[in-house]
Amino acid sequence: xxxxxxxxxxxxxxxxxxxxxxxxxxVTQTKTSSICSFRSHERTLSSSLLGTxxxxxxxxxxxxxxxxSSTSNGITCLASSSVLPSALLFDCDGVLVxxxxxxxxxxxxxxxxxxxxxxxxxxxxxxxxxxxxxxKERMTAYFxxxxxxxxxxxxxxxxxxxxxxLHRRKTELFMALIEKKLLPLRPGVAKLIDxxxxxxxxxxxxxxxxxxxxSAIVSFLLGPERSEKIKIFAGDVVPRKKPDPAIYxxxxxxxxxxxxxxxxxxxxxxxxxxxxxxxxKCIVTKSGYTADEDFLNADAVFDCIGDPPEECFDxxxxxxxxxxxxxx
Ligand SMILES: *[C@@H]1O[C@H](CO)[C@@H](O)[C@H](O)[C@H]1NC(C)=O
Ligand SMILES: *[C@@H]1O[C@H](CO)[C@@H](O)[C@H](O)[C@H]1NC(C)=O
Ligand SMILES: CC(=O)N[C@H]1CO[C@H](CO)[C@@H](O)[C@@H]1O
Numbered sequence: 001x002x003x004x005x006x007x008x009x010x011x012x013x014x015x016x017x018x019x020x021x022x023x024x025x026x027v028t029q030t031k032t033s034s035i036c037s038f039r040s041h042e043r044t045l046s047s048s049l050l051g052t053x054x055x056x057x058x059x060x061x062x063x064x065x066x067x068x069s070s071t072s073n074g075i076t077c078l079a080s081s082s083v084l085p086s087a088l089l090f091d092c093d094g095v096l097v098x099x100x101x102x103x104x105x106x107x108x109x110x111x112x113x114x115x116x117x118x119x120x121x122x123x124x125x126x127x128x129x130x131x132x133x134x135x136k137e138r139m140t141a142y143f144x145x146x147x148x149x150x151x152x153x154x155x156x157x158x159x160x161x162x163x164x165x166l167h168r169r170k171t172e173l174f175m176a177l178i179e180k181k182l183l184p185l186r187p188g189v190a191k192l193i194d195x196x197x198x199x200x201x202x203x204x205x206x207x208x209x210x211x212x213x214x215s216a217i218v219s220f221l222l223g224p225e226r227s228e229k230i231k232i233f234a235g236d237v238v239p240r241k242k243p244d245p246a247i248y249x250x251x252x253x254x255x256x257x258x259x260x261x262x263x264x265x266x267x268x269x270x271x272x273x274x275x276x277x278x279x280x281k282c283i284v285t286k287s288g289y290t291a292d293e294d295f296l297n298a299d300a301v302f303d304c305i306g307d308p309p310e311e312c313f314d315x316x317x318x319x320x321x322x323x324x325x326x327x328x
Contacts, residue, residue, distance in 0.1 A: 083319040086257040088196045089248060089280070092207035092214045092234070094267035094287035096189050097221065099213075100130060101288040103183045107174040108135070111166055117149040127289050136167045178216045185221050186285070188305025188312070192265075193222065195315035197229050202255050204231040206247045206264075211235030231255065243270045248278035263318040265305070269293040281321040283313065 093099040105126045112119040121129065121142075132138045140163055143152065152162050177183050196203050207214045214234040219227040231254070238246035252259045264275035267287040275282035276297055284298045285305055295301045299321045302312040 082316060083322045084199055084201055084315065085196075085263040085281075085318050085322060086261040087202040087204060087252070087255050087263075088192070088315075088318060089251055089262055089264045089275075090189075090193075090203070090205050091264070091266045091268075091271045092205050092217055093209055094271075094290060095186065095265050095285060096205065096217055097183050097185055098287050099183070099217075100126070103174055103177055104135070104170075107170045107177060108139070110173045111170040114169070115151065115166065117151060119149065123288070130289055135170060136163050139163050139166060175213065175216060178213070178220050181220055183217070183221065186287075186304055187310070188307050190222065190226070191307055191311075192305050192313075192315060192318075193226055193230070197226065199315065201315070202231070202257065203229065204233060204251050204255060206233045206251050207235075208238065208241035208247055209234065211237075243273035243277065245274050245278035248275055248280060252278065252280075261322060263321060269295065272298055281318075283318065283321070285312075 090096060097103065101123060105121055105123070108126075109120050112121075129138050129142060132141045140159075143149070143159075148159070153159055193203055205214060205218055211232070211234040215232055218230055218232055222230065231251070233247055233251045233254070238244070238250055240246050248262070248264065249259065252262055259279040262278075262280040264271075264278075264280045264282045266272050266275055266282055266284055268290045272282050272284055272295060281299045282297075284295045284301045286295075286301065286303055300313070300317070304312055306312040
């Protein structure tokens with residue numbers, strides 16, 4: 001049944017019963033999407049089934065369940081075309097790097113440490129504090145609640161300046177973390193970008209956060225060779241931040257591609273909403289502080305992009321999301 005031109009994509013499935021895969025005789029892209037959205041409902045993930053293979057089907061192809069090896073329940077569905085996205089668009093924070101957990105949090109801690117304030121924000125606490133938007137507001141609210149450090153001034157006016165100076169230092173330390181490459185890229189990011197660039201798929205990073213930080217992340221962490229081929233849309237290039245689709249619409253327009261042929265990688269519900277409102281396909285790779293958000297609208301949801309042997313998806317999978325829906 002499998003033809004030589006069949007595209008194979010690997011996908012991690014937490015729990016997936018083979019009955020679901022065999023149920024339909026003419027397995028269509030709709031089925032593939034339902035596999036992915038089925039997957040998106042899963043909260044408990046297991047890497048034990050990594051390696052499960054799925055092939056995207058066309059109208060005449062049928063699914064069959066194939067045991068690729070004794071260790072993986074292979075669910076295979078066949079495709080004969082290999083569509084590629086015209087552009088692959090990445091969010092920055094949480095997708096390229098887990099900026100909040102591994103970057104901003106560390107920089108706040110380093111600042112508090114340097115100023116000997118006797119304060120540290122651990123991963124859980126920082127997750128709570130993220131509900132307060134803005135770094136200065138976050139520190140102020142925290143000190144308001146837990147008490148101001150001994151070293152902090154007493155008047156509200158001076159406290160404002162104290163917070164502003166902590167925030168300036170925190171921003172410097174954050175940039176230094178990137179420049180020294182102490183902020184790790186998430187697994188699979190470099191691989192997927194290389195696959196895309198290698199096939200002539202346009203790659204862009206679309207973020208409505210600070211342009212300077214986004215550019216630094218791309219150039220320092222992805223390196224000069226990749227970054228010269230990656231277009232960045234960041235900061236105030238659009239008037240409205242995500243979930244407004246403006247940043248993605250601008251990217252498609254500037255790159256000269258149709259939004260419906262773009263695949264977006266996001267990590268948050270807000271980013272997902274922006275991508276879908278722009279008419280794009282969207283894969284969610286969950287990050288530290290977004291894992292529990294609602295991603296029902298996503299075309300696929302994974303823990304990460306991943307590098308082999310722990311790969312969750314690759315460029316062929318991104319392309320498979322664009323295949324026409326054949327309704328039998
Ligand atoms: C679907 O796959 C079959 C078998 O691989 C192939 O012969 C056929 O041309 C494909 N159809 C489309 C619409 O891609
Ligand atoms: C912190 O407390 C001050 C003084 O009560 C108040 O003016 C300010 O709005 C509070 N800020 C935050 C972010 O909680
Ligand atoms: C909980 C935590 O990550 N604490 C760290 C905050 O930053 C200081 C300074 O780098 C570290 O010493 C702490 O371990």
